[in-house]
Structures are given as structure tokens and as C-alpha cells.
Amino acid sequence: MTTMTTTCADTFDFFRAWLRAPLRVASIVPSGQALAELITSELTAETGPVLELGPGSGVFTRAIINRGVRESDLVLVESGAEFATKLAFRFPAAHLLQMDAAALRSVEIPQGWPVGAVVSGLPLLSIPVKKVMAILEGAFAQMGADGAFYQFTYGPRCPVPRPILDRLGLKATLVGQTFANLPPARVYRIRRRPARLAPAW
Template sequence: MQHRAKPAGGGNGSGPSATLTFFRQWLKNPLSVAALSPSGKQLARLMVRELPDTAQRVVELGGGTGVFTQAMLDSGIKPEHLLVVELNEELHKFLQNRFPDVGVVCGDARELATLIEQQPAFAGAGPVDAVVSGLGLLSMPRTLQRDILRAAFAVMPAEGRMIQFTYGPVSPVPRETLDELGLTVRRGGFAWWNIPPASVFVFQRSRSKPIPPVRRGG
């Protein structure tokens, strides 16, 4: 069963309301907002198809204006089983208005375990199945990358995966950091029509057994 969220301000997440909100935040702080405009639907499909078929409880880091959030809801993830973390206060409010049935928190991804425990629908329910990230890892220092990855994998089981996009052709996380954290990475797809074009990468623990993605819609 698909769950569709209500758009905010008369928009659908990809119209003027969402784009203007996103661009305004980029103007305020271009280093913390990874792009000039929200991600496109092609990239959202590539991200969501990397979720394992058994994924039920998912955390999204850097929700932006909700392009990935909507795609996950459309794929069958229940609103009450989705937690969106957004550090930018204005984008956080935008997401809350657009997705009233989804848990949306304003917080730091490095404090993910604490943020999860503060949510009634997630607290005490065990590890989450996957983390979907719209954070700009490519522009972050390695220490921050490491802390975010460590926080993400601390709330997932051994077979958990983090799905990340980047505007470069290679992984945004260097090999040295992956080796330090015991992680592997594979490329999941390339969104040619995104502005700018983007690659999808999937991070997993080195000792975990790969689970092939099955959400191949689109």
C-alpha cells in the first residue's frame, strides 16, 4: 500500500515553493546546502531502489525539501516508520508542514542514536533497516564524514546499508576512511537527468552479506 503525503504551500515538493525554499537556504549558507536546487525524481528512484526489500524502518539524513522522503513513502515505507533528520531550521519546518505524518526532527546526524531514542515510534524498537542520506559528504572534512558514518552504522544491524548520493563520479568517502570504519562501497547508479548529474553509492559493513536491491521501479 502506498502512502502519499500532503504537499506544503500548494506545491508538490518539486514546484516553486520547494525550489525557492531550497535556493534561499543555499544563498544563506552554500557550504551546508549541497546543491542549488532539490534533487530530481530520477535520482530519487535510484536512491529508493537500493533499499532492501525487507526494509521497514528507515532514517533519512538531510531531508531537504522531501524529494527522497516522498519517493520512500510512494515505495511503501509507512510514514510512522520513517524518521527524517534535517539540521537546517527552515527546511525542517518545511518538511514538517509537507509531511505531517512523518517524524521530522531538527538535529545533527552525528547524534543520530539520541535523536532516534527521542522518537516514540523508534525508541526501543531496535535497529533501523537502512539510512538514506542527502548530506553533502563530498564537501565535508574527513573527520565529519567519519563521525556521520559511524553514527549511521551504530543504529543499523550488521547487514544495514547507507545509501548516499554525490555529484562526483567516485565515492565521496575516501578509501582510508572506509577501511578505518570497516566499510565497503559500491556504485548503485547514475542520474543523468539530475541537475547536476549525480551518482548513487551504497555503503555496507565489510563483514555483512550483500543483499541485492529489489525495488527496481522506474
């Protein structure tokens, strides 16, 4: 199957998935290459295991691998059966978990890895606040102390509201934006805030 045929098939699958569950899929087309390169721009072979949430057709997955992360060091969390089947075929060495990302805290990551980074393709703006909190809590529970959560958005600001960041002790920083994606998108890096040292008396 040619790249163009694959792209057309993925676009059609996204459209069908969006028709069935617009809040879960949120976009009628897969993310573009420019966004994939931006959201993975800080990943390297030294990042370690990567947890990808909502990989869909695998656009970000392929970009993560191109950054030097081994396919066997990938854990793909996908709730949609229509996408999970394709991911299993395209990335057979990756660890595929067909589940809701909100249940991450209760899942044992393969081989007991501390995850170095999380790349999220989830439409956080269309997800209820309590579920967003569960996703973030679960993701950071699986990550090492220096791990980073990368999230894209089509909106003008971070899709995780400041009160949630404050409550979870997190800080969001804009990595960059791309107008080459349809629609234009921004990528944020979310990390734990440094622990404050108690004053010496």
C-alpha cells in the first residue's frame, strides 16, 4: 500500500470515528507531519520509554520512533478499537493497551518502566475536568521525576486550566506552534513544579 493510499485511508477512518464519537476523536483528519515533528521535538534516544495517549493512526508514533526512541520502548494507550487494530499491525514491537487513559493510575506499565515522557493526542478541551485530572494524575504516576507531558491544542492557550495545574502541582510551558497543521496547533510541555525547600531556621 502506498503512502498516499495509507493517508487517504487514515483520513477516512478518522472521519468515520469522528462521526461515531466527535468528543472522543475531536478532529475529522489525522494530525499533520508538522505537528508530529513539533510535539516530538524534545524527544531523543535518551528520553527512555514513552507513553503515547490517543495515538489514533500512529502519526505521532512514527515521529517518536524517528526521534530515536525504540519501538519496543513505546506504550500506546488507545481506546478506539478501529485505531487499535491498525496500531497493532503497524507497530508490532510496541506495547498496546486498549483502554481509557483515565485509568492509567491502576495500570502496570510493561516491565515496570519509569516513563520518560508522555505524548498526548487526546482532545483535552472536550473531556470533562475530572477526567482530565485523572489522565494527568495517572500519567505523572507512571513518569520519572524529570518526565514531561506533551499536549497539543487547537486553542489559543494551554488546554489544561490553571486551577488544575495548580492543584496537581504542575506547570505548562509553550513549546511552539505550527500553522502548517490543519487546523493550526500549539504544543505545551507540562512538568512537575520544583519542590520548595523548607526555610532553614
